[in-house]
Amino acid sequence: MSSRLAFPAAALAVAAAAVLSLAVGTRAVPPSAVLDALLHGGGSPDALVVRSLRLPRTEVGLAAGAALGMAGAALQAVTRNPLADPGILGLSQGAAAGVVLAIALGLADGFGGHVRYAFAGAVVAACLVYGIAARGRGGASPVKLALAGTALSAMTAGGTTVVLTSSSATLDQFRFWQVGALSGRDAGTVVRMLPFLAAGAVLVLACARGLDALALGDETARALGHRVAVVRGCAALGATLLTAAAVAAAGPIAFVGLAVPHLARRLVRGGYGAVLPLSGLLGAALLLGADVAGRVVRAPAEVPAGVMTALVGVPVLVVLVRRRGAVS
Numbered sequence: 001m002s003s004r005l006a007f008p009a010a011a012l013a014v015a016a017a018a019v020l021s022l023a024v025g026t027r028a029v030p031p032s033a034v035l036d037a038l039l040h041g042g043g044s045p046d047a048l049v050v051r052s053l054r055l056p057r058t059e060v061g062l063a064a065g066a067a068l069g070m071a072g073a074a075l076q077a078v079t080r081n082p083l084a085d086p087g088i089l090g091l092s093q094g095a096a097a098g099v100v101l102a103i104a105l106g107l108a109d110g111f112g113g114h115v116r117y118a119f120a121g122a123v124v125a126a127c128l129v130y131g132i133a134a135r136g137r138g139g140a141s142p143v144k145l146a147l148a149g150t151a152l153s154a155m156t157a158g159g160t161t162v163v164l165t166s167s168s169a170t171l172d173q174f175r176f177w178q179v180g181a182l183s184g185r186d187a188g189t190v191v192r193m194l195p196f197l198a199a200g201a202v203l204v205l206a207c208a209r210g211l212d213a214l215a216l217g218d219e220t221a222r223a224l225g226h227r228v229a230v231v232r233g234c235a236a237l238g239a240t241l242l243t244a245a246a247v248a249a250a251g252p253i254a255f256v257g258l259a260v261p262h263l264a265r266r267l268v269r270g271g272y273g274a275v276l277p278l279s280g281l282l283g284a285a286l287l288l289g290a291d292v293a294g295r296v297v298r299a300p301a302e303v304p305a306g307v308m309t310a311l312v313g314v315p316v317l318v319v320l321v322r323r324r325g326a327v328s
Helices: 003-023 031-040 045-079 091-104 111-134 142-166 168-178 189-206 208-214 218-223 228-250 256-267 272-297 305-324
Strands: none
Touching: 003 031, 003 045, 003 256, 003 272, 031 045, 045 189, 045 208, 045 228, 045 256, 045 272, 091 111, 091 142, 091 228, 111 142, 111 189, 111 228, 189 208, 189 228, 189 272, 208 218, 208 228, 208 272, 218 228, 256 272, 256 305, 272 305
8 A cells, every 4th residue: 555545544543543432432422522522612411521531531542552653663673573562572561660669669749750760661671671682692683682571571560560469559549550541541641741752753753764774784774874873772762752651641551562563564665754653643543442442342341451452462463473483
């Protein structure tokens, strides 16, 4: 599919997911009432549900999904590993661990503090994964990065669970970080996410041409005039910022960053200048669609969005491993 068709189709998918997110739930709201609430406000029950509860939730879903989609595409390019994503490389669980630990120790208060500690946790996780994978013969190969990230992610998740279960107050307030969810967000969450999202997006998009060169190999990239270490470092930093902001707002949502870049590359044949923004659009549509599906499958109860994305992502991971022979 050409970029001319892929981007409008992805934008349409985002718009449809947003409309469904505003309309679907325990209280069904007709699309006409949704539009009226957004344009004219009002004090009717439908208008209050749309503006006070579902609009912030929808905005967070769009922002977090876009961040995870772009972060996944950047990490797959940096590591030249089709199985890389913020979850598999340990960034999501590292960010969640930083937030939960800071909250348990009374160091973080509010979203601004959450993002700082999420970023610190993601950076520590990235350094540990690379350090572990770089040891031994062959250096940090794609398979070793994936294995090190998966092991660290599992260990970090276990440590986070210990902290949460040892403090009932922390568990009650922040248990959504264990699975990822969009409910309960206020209207200012996206505003507080924007600086981190914007900085991360600018960094990864600025590295798009360098990432195209990295796909040809480090030596070829150097021959083309790119500073490989700078490209990798800037793209990894951008991906870390995007992941930290998304995790601080929604918890460690799994598999969005894994599946979305593969779909984006199937839809456009261009370089990362097209793949990265398209991954952002598709990530927003996927996460918001998963959140809507979670409201429907067990209505009136809800299944967290992180659980729904995992149900979709695990089969995708199995298919990718079988096709690529990543475990051969």
